[in-house]
Every structure is written in structure tokens, then in C-alpha cells.
Amino acid sequence: xxxxxxxxxxxxxxELMLKxxxxxxxxxxxxxxxxxxxxxxxxxFLTVFVDKCHHAKEEEFLFPALEAAGVPRDGxxxxxxxxxxxxxxxxxxxxKDALADHKSGGPLTGADIQAIVGEYxxxxxxxxxxxxxxxxxxxxxxxxxxxDARLVEAFERLEWERIGLGRHDEFHALLHRLQDEYVN
Numbered sequence: 246x247x248x249x250x251x252x253x254x255x256x257x258x259x260e261l262m263l264k265x266x267x268x269x270x271x272x273x274x275x276x277x278x279x280x281x282x283x284x285x286x287x288x289x290f291l292t293v294f295v296d297k298c299h300h301a302k303e304e305e306f307l308f309p310a311l312e313a314a315g316v317p318r319d320g321x322x323x324x325x326x327x328x329x330x331x332x333x334x335x336x337x338x339x340x341k342d343a344l345a346d347h348k349s350g351g352p353l354t355g356a357d358i359q360a361i362v363g364e365y366x367x368x369x370x371x372x373x374x375x376x377x378x379x380x381x382x383x384x385x386x387x388x389x390x391x392x393d394a395r396l397v398e399a400f401e402r403l404e405w406e407r408i409g410l411g412r413h414d415e416f417h418a419l420l421h422r423l424q425d426e427y428v429n
Contacts, residue, residue, distance in 0.1 A: 248396035
């Protein structure tokens with residue numbers, strides 16, 4: 246399996262979480278209560294799986310490998326992806342704050358949460374399309390098999406060190422539980 250195949254597989258899980266997130270925000274907007282452990286799991290997925298795992302693989306390993314292969318950081322797809330990663334982090338931080346405010350009875354409403362979620366889902370959905378159709382095919386064409394094998398090893402090492410052994414599987418189990426609850 247190529248390094249980009251692993252990232253594409255992770256995109257499938259992220260896309261499922263985006264569907265779950267939309268469904269949860271719609272329920273909040275309608276005034277429904279969402280179990281705290283569901284919210285906690287969703288936020289952990291967004292901060293740990295999406296950012297500390299998936300985006301870190303790209304930022305720390307894939308993008309530098311592409312730069313070494315002659316793909317410019319600024320003014321090209323790498324710069325766009327980095328900018329979008331930062332936008333996503335900002336939106337996740339806003340979502341975390343909005344959820345805490347909503348839970349504590351503050352002035353933010355379910356509609357406020359739904360607006361942030363809508364912006365985040367749009368950003369990540371478009372981001373995934375760009376990576377799958379532009380960046381990853383570019384990487385597959387630019388990176389040799391030795392570099393690709395090193396990337397796969399680095400991705401595995403990052404998962405062990407950053408999120409821990411078995412945590413990837415735990416996130417997939419969470420996805421399936423929440424999918425059953427909110428999407429199916």
C-alpha cells in the first residue's frame with residue numbers, strides 16, 4: 246500500500262465523521278440533547294485523529310517529501326493544504342468553545358453550533374477532494390518507491406507515538422457506534 250492510500254482510507258473515516266457531525270448539530274439546533282460521551286468522542290476524533298494523526302502525517306512527512314521532490318511549498322497545493330489545516334483547527338476550536346457554552350447554558354445556540362459545523366464540513370469536504378484528486382496523484386507521480394516506503398513507516402511510527410497502539414481502531418469503533426446512532 247502506498248502512503249497516499251493510507252491517507253485516502255483515513256479520508257473515508259473523516260467523511261463519515263463529517264456526516265455524523267452534521268446530524269448531531271442538526272439535533273442540537275432542534276433543541277435535542279446529545280450524550281456528553283458522544284460529544285467528547287466527536288471532539289477527540291477531530292482533534293486527535295484528524296489533526297494530531299492525519300494532518301500531522303501530511304505536514305511532517307508527506308509535504309516535506311514533496312518539497313524535496315521539487316513541489317514548491319508556497320503558491321501551490323502544499324501551501325493551500327497547510328492554510329486549510331489551520332482554518333480547520335480554528336473552526337474546531339470555535340466548535341469546542343461553542344459546545345461548552347451551549348452545555349453551560351450560555352448565549353450560543355444550537356444554530357450557532359450548526360453554523361460552525363457547516364463551515365467546517367464544507368472546508369474539510371472540499372479539502373479532501375483537493376487532496377484525493379490533485380495532491381495525492383501528484384505525490385504518487387513525484388515520489389519514488391523508496392520514499393513512499395519511508396513515508397508508510399513514518400506514518401505508522403507517528404500513530405504509535407502520538408495516539409497510541411490500538412487507538413486508530415478505537416476511533417473506527419467510535420465511528421461505527423455514532424454512525425448507527427445518527428446516520429443510519
